[in-house]
Amino acid sequence: MKVSVQSAAFDLGAEVAAFTARIAGAGAVVTFTGIVRPDGELTAMEIEHYPGMTESAIAGIVAEAVARWSLVDALVIHRHGRLLPGEAIMMVATAALHRSDAFLAAEFLMDYLKSRAPFWKKEIAARGDAWVVAKDADDDALKRW
Amino acid sequence: MKVSVQSAAFDLGAEVAAFTARIAGAGAVVTFTGIVRPDGELTAMEIEHYPGMTESAIAGIVAEAVARWSLVDALVIHRHGRLLPGEAIMMVATAALHRSDAFLAAEFLMDYLKSRAPFWKKEIAARGDAWVVAKDADDDALKRW
Amino acid sequence: MIDVLYFAWVRERIGLPRERIETSAATVADLINQLRAREERYAAAFADLSALRVALDQQLSSFDAPLAGVREVAFFPPMTGG
Amino acid sequence: MIDVLYFAWVRERIGLPRERIETSAATVADLINQLRAREERYAAAFADLSALRVALDQQLSSFDAPLAGVREVAFFPPMTGG
Numbered sequence: 421m422k423v424s425v426q427s428a429a430f431d432l433g434a435e436v437a438a439f440t441a442r443i444a445g446a447g448a449v450v451t452f453t454g455i456v457r458p459d460g461e462l463t464a465m466e467i468e469h470y471p472g473m474t475e476s477a478i479a480g481i482v483a484e485a486v487a488r489w490s491l492v493d494a495l496v497i498h499r500h501g502r503l504l505p506g507e508a509i510m511m512v513a514t515a516a517l518h519r520s521d522a523f524l525a526a527e528f529l530m531d532y533l534k535s536r537a538p539f540w541k542k543e544i545a546a547r548g549d550a551w552v553v554a555k556d557a558d559d560d561a562l563k564r565w
Numbered sequence: 566m567k568v569s570v571q572s573a574a575f576d577l578g579a580e581v582a583a584f585t586a587r588i589a590g591a592g593a594v595v596t597f598t599g600i601v602r603p604d605g606e607l608t609a610m611e612i613e614h615y616p617g618m619t620e621s622a623i624a625g626i627v628a629e630a631v632a633r634w635s636l637v638d639a640l641v642i643h644r645h646g647r648l649l650p651g652e653a654i655m656m657v658a659t660a661a662l663h664r665s666d667a668f669l670a671a672e673f674l675m676d677y678l679k680s681r682a683p684f685w686k687k688e689i690a691a692r693g694d695a696w697v698v699a700k701d702a703d704d705d706a707l708k709r710w
Numbered sequence: 711m712i713d714v715l716y717f718a719w720v721r722e723r724i725g726l727p728r729e730r731i732e733t734s735a736a737t738v739a740d741l742i743n744q745l746r747a748r749e750e751r752y753a754a755a756f757a758d759l760s761a762l763r764v765a766l767d768q769q770l771s772s773f774d775a776p777l778a779g780v781r782e783v784a785f786f787p788p789m790t791g792g
Numbered sequence: 793m794i795d796v797l798y799f800a801w802v803r804e805r806i807g808l809p810r811e812r813i814e815t816s817a818a819t820v821a822d823l824i825n826q827l828r829a830r831e832e833r834y835a836a837a838f839a840d841l842s843a844l845r846v847a848l849d850q851q852l853s854s855f856d857a858p859l860a861g862v863r864e865v866a867f868f869p870p871m872t873g874g
Contacts, residue, residue, distance in 0.1 A: 433582030440577055440598060444651065447602035450595065450671075452664065453585060454874055457592035468800055469873075470866060473850035498873065506589065510874060519597065519792075523672055526595075530664055530874055536852070538866075539873030540800035551801050554870035599792055613718055614791075615784060618768035643791065655792060664874075675792055681770070683784075684791030685718035696719050699788035 421486065421494050423478045425469065427501035432508055439495050443515035446492040448522040451513045452530055458505035461545040467509065469500045470538035481532040485514070488528070489521040496529065498539065531561040566631065566639050568623045570614065572646035577653055584640050584658045591637040591660035593667040597675055603650035606690040612645040612654065615683035619643070626677040630659065633673070634666040641674065643684065676706040712777065714741075716755070717786035720762065723755040738764050738773045741783065755785075763788055794859065796823075798837075799868035802844065805837040820846050820855045823865065837867075845870055 422439075424430075432453055440449055456465045482494050491514055498510040512529045516522040533539075541552040567584075569575075577598055585594055601610045627639050636659055643655040657674045661667040678684075686697040715728045735741035742759070745752045756762070764771050765784040777783070797810045817823035824841070827834045838844070846853050847866040859865070 431582075432585055433578035433580075435578075436581045436596070437576075437578030440600075440653070445603060447600050449598040449600065451581070452667070453594040454664065455585075455592050455594065457662065458590060467873075468803075470797070470799055470847070470850070470868070473847060473866070476850060508585070517602065519599065519675055523597070523668070523675075527668055530668075534874035535871055537873045538799070538847070538868065538871055540869065541872045542800070551869065552872040554872050558872075559870075612791075613721075615715070615717060615765070615768070615786070618765060618784070621768060679792035680789055682791045683717070683765070683786065683789055685787065686790045687718070696787065697790040699790050703790075704788075 421479075421482055422496070423475060423482060424497045425471075425474050425478070426497065426499055429499070429507060430497050430511070432511060435495070435497065435511065436513065439493065439513045439515070443493045445517070446515035446522075447517050448519040449513060449515045450519075450522040450526040451511060452526050453511045454509040456503050456505050456507050456509055459543075461547055462505055462543055463546065464505075464544040465503045465509070466542040466544055466549075467500045467503065468540045468542070469498075473538050474498070474500075477537045478533065481529060481536060484532075485525045485528050489514070489516055489525040491516050491521070491525055494525065494529070496533065498533065498537070500539065502544075528565055531558075531565065534558050535562065566624075566627055567641075568620060568627060569642045570616075570619050570623070571642065571644055574644070574652065575642050575656070577656060580640070580642065580656065581658065584638065584660070588638045588660035590662075591667075592662050593664040594658060594660045595664075595667040595671040596656060596658045597671050598656045599654040601648050601650045601652050601654055604688075606692055607650055607688055608691065609650075609689040610648045610654070611687040611689055611694075612648065613685045613687070614643075614645045618683050619645075622682045623678065626674060626681060629677075630670045630673050634659070634661055634670040636661050636666070636670055639670065639674070641678070643678065643682070645684065647689075673710055676703075676710065679703050680707065712741075712780065713782045714745075715782065715784040717784065719787060720755050720785050724751055733777075735777055737777060738766070738771065738775050738783065741777060742773065761787060794823075794862065795864045796827075797864065797866040799866065801869060802837050802867050806833055815859075817859055819859060820848070820853065820857050820865065823859060824855065843869060
């Protein structure tokens with residue numbers, strides 16, 4: 421398992437290749453990558469986080485996913501700081517024996533990272549900055565699990 | 566959109582990087598990679614396919630996924646021929662505005678590739694070779710869509 | 711004349727990947743009956759139709775489909791891709 | 793003495809990311825009442841608790857949780873990661 425909270429950009433292709441190279445025994449790998457959507461006037465996305473709690477919260481979420489879907493391995497990388505439109509914000513990867521476990525675990529990780537890992541996004545735009553507001557749907561998504 | 570049916574190995578990291586580089590506007594990328602599971606005595610997996618129909622069947626499945634989940638882009642690579650344990654058999658990638666669309670489209674692609682694209686797997690093992698038998702669950706999976 | 715293709719264990723059981731067949735069969739089922747009557751290896755391959763799928767001109771089809779205008783028929787077991 | 797941390801718009805509204813506070817508050821709710829009484833910017837930040845979340849020693853908690861033994865309290869809006 422690998423969890424990284426970092427301000428630096430990550431190399432998605434290299435991370436996927438390295439993850440897949442070390443998961444001997446798995447039959448299925450799912451990855452999700454979140455990207456800053458170039459949305460009208462958006463000039464940047466500022467991501468604040470809670471150092472210390474972020475890492476432990478993510479580690480807890482990952483451990484639960486690994487146990488629940490018998491994952492061979494899992495990876496979470498999440499950036500903080502100032503990101504430009506088109507840049508990757510974060511990625512998760514899951515490796516399992518069978519594809520349904522890899523898919524479910526990746527969706528679980530995303531749902532939990534969205535509303536249980538201490539990150540806050542602020543949209544920086546010419547018209548003014550605005551904190552992204554959590555959606556009720558994000559909390560509702562957790563009920564699935 | 567890109568569909569490739571090939572005997573050569575593919576570079577997963579490079580494919581993911583190239584796919585993500587060309588999907589301007591998307592906020593979410595999901596990939597699935599299927600790997601030959603090193604299973605006991607398995608020495609290789611032989612994948613037979615139906616040249617011509619394979620490409621058109623996959624293109625039809627991809628076109629349906631793109632339309633149904635408003636994908637920004639989609640990619641399918643599927644190998645045929647002789648693969649060793651640990652080698653990647655195939656991958657799909659989906660890019661969408663939002664994560665649920667990217668996830669659903671990737672799962673749809675996998676369910677349909679599994680039982681509607683003309684590939685047949687044969688396990689090569691010291692104890693003898695055996696065609697992989699389709700599971701009723703594979704056909705049942707299509708009912709979800 | 712129609713091209714008939716066989717894949718996976720159907721190909722192995724019949725012993726060849728494709729052949730051209732002279733037929734006046736009206737439907738896929740008629741063609742199957744014609745093939746069954748040829749030789750034991752065909753009868754064996756087509757013994758259990760529930761274990762078989764058919765494509766007409768590279769489109770999945772059904773055993774009661776008409777063959778009029780069809781140039782290529784393929785028989786194979788349920789697919790196991792992905 | 794307890795470390796109190798603020799994130800996102802809570803940090804902006806209060807005007808600082810963290811402070812050490814002398815308190816005898818028994819619960820998070822008591823601490824919030826003490827903060828509200830300090831200055832208008834605190835009262836504004838804590839006006840609507842349904843828009844806030846709290847973590848005690850870096851674990852998500854609730855407003856009625858006791859503060860005994862807690863070293864670090866953090867207030868922030870619902871998270872928007874991923």
